[in-house]
Amino acid sequence: MSTSGLQHNPSATGLLSKEVFSQESYDAELANVFGTCWLFVGHTSMIPNSGDYVSTAMGEDPVIVTRSQDGQIHVLLNKCRHRGNRVCLFDKGNSKSFTCSYHGWGYTTAGDLKAVPFLDAAYGDSFDKSKWGLIAAPRVTDFHGLIFASWVPEGPTLREYLGDAVWYLENMMLDESIGGLEVVPGVQRYRMPANWKLLAENFAGDQAHVMVTHASVLSVRAQNIDHKLGALPGRDVRATGASYGVACNDGDGAPHGLLEIRVGESFYQHDLDQAAAIGPEAVDWVRDRQVARQSNMQAQGADPVPYGFHIGNIFPNFSLVGLGTALDGVGLILWLPRGPHETEVWQWCAVNKDAPDSVRRRQREVLMQQQSAAGVFAPDDHENFERLQNNLRSTEGRKWPFNYEMGRDKRIELDDPPNWPGTVTQALSETNQREFYRYWGELMAGKE
Ligand code: FES
Numbered sequence: 001m002s003t004s005g006l007q008h009n010p011s012a013t014g015l016l017s018k019e020v021f022s023q024e025s026y027d028a029e030l031a032n033v034f035g036t037c038w039l040f041v042g043h044t045s046m047i048p049n050s051g052d053y054v055s056t057a058m059g060e061d062p063v064i065v066t067r068s069q070d071g072q073i074h075v076l077l078n079k080c081r082h083r084g085n086r087v088c089l090f091d092k093g094n095s096k097s098f099t100c101s102y103h104g105w106g107y108t109t110a111g112d113l114k115a116v117p118f119l120d121a122a123y124g125d126s127f128d129k130s131k132w133g134l135i136a137a138p139r140v141t142d143f144h145g146l147i148f149a150s151w152v153p154e155g156p157t158l159r160e161y162l163g164d165a166v167w168y169l170e171n172m173m174l175d176e177s178i179g180g181l182e183v184v185p186g187v188q189r190y191r192m193p194a195n196w197k198l199l200a201e202n203f204a205g206d207q208a209h210v211m212v213t214h215a216s217v218l219s220v221r222a223q224n225i226d227h228k229l230g231a232l233p234g235r236d237v238r239a240t241g242a243s244y245g246v247a248c249n250d251g252d253g254a255p256h257g258l259l260e261i262r263v264g265e266s267f268y269q270h271d272l273d274q275a276a277a278i279g280p281e282a283v284d285w286v287r288d289r290q291v292a293r294q295s296n297m298q299a300q301g302a303d304p305v306p307y308g309f310h311i312g313n314i315f316p317n318f319s320l321v322g323l324g325t326a327l328d329g330v331g332l333i334l335w336l337p338r339g340p341h342e343t344e345v346w347q348w349c350a351v352n353k354d355a356p357d358s359v360r361r362r363q364r365e366v367l368m369q370q371q372s373a374a375g376v377f378a379p380d381d382h383e384n385f386e387r388l389q390n391n392l393r394s395t396e397g398r399k400w401p402f403n404y405e406m407g408r409d410k411r412i413e414l415d416d417p418p419n420w421p422g423t424v425t426q427a428l429s430e431t432n433q434r435e436f437y438r439y440w441g442e443l444m445a446g447k448e
């Protein structure tokens, strides 16, 4: 494939060739990107007991995330070593073993080959079962409940790979100080007719589209002064906050793009009002959460004002959304590539494990109302992505690059920027998108 600078790295020119969305690029990125990066595969709360498993995927490779009898977590390629059949046909479950439906080879939940029909009768002594276990990801790490795996045995640790993003996940997203998150059973799965990178780069902090694509949602929000629409803060509340882009590992390493909101007291007050309508236990919980977070931030010498994580993408294809309020669930989203023109979206909803049931219910409802297949935000985006992707197929259109110049030569002076890790930028910037393709291009060129 062509590798001119324009193709892969818009940092210098602000331009990106549409060839990054071609079949040729797709074939290469499955190995160069998905075959090398740390990839999100699930959450520990999905597999609490020995024998529990969930099926998901790393790029196009189907995997089974298991907890074996000794409590260890394994990420196994869902591919029988005999002829390549899938050995696990279910989305989730509990089992002591996986038996292939073709010729009956059987594997433990740790991936070891244990049963081979006709072994004594038809195989010689040289057949060594220990060499024919399921292929296991050599590195699997649990990061505060988020399970990541990598196909490469060596390289940066997960913490090194996350870099600046560690702080945001630990302090603004995972709520460890108040008990952490757990994933609500069930997953939304749907196909989006668009390249996975378009979705990932949007969640890496595309603030500019919000006012246009989601204008109808914003107009409802603006009329919600009396907060009758519970999940949507009115304009008076949002206006007190400021949004910032954050480029994690700017210029060096895996780029994780975030869009964060530093909000004022009225946002907190809005949550308290909403909690009061739920019940006193909800008010107590919102208060406790705020106190715990503020003291965490202060203990670390960080700006004590941040209230909630908004949205972000952990390179390459794992997005998180929290929308900045205590009463919103956390969306965990995988953009699974399914060819250059299609993405399979998997979205889970996580809620605070130790919150009262009424709060957890509310968190789930708010996330579903906002960012989900039938929420108020996602369908707006889907329409754009579909049209964009259709144009990527056009011969003439493919000749012309995309523009990623926003915030490159002209920057808005930040008034009192927050004291957070990474490069904090104005929200109206395509820094995170330029960074996304900077690293994607490095991986495609074979650099680590
Ligand atoms: S393909 Fe699995 S046992 Fe033959």
Ligand SMILES: [Fe+2]
Pocket: 209, 210, 213, 214, 377, 381
């Ligand atoms: Fe959007």
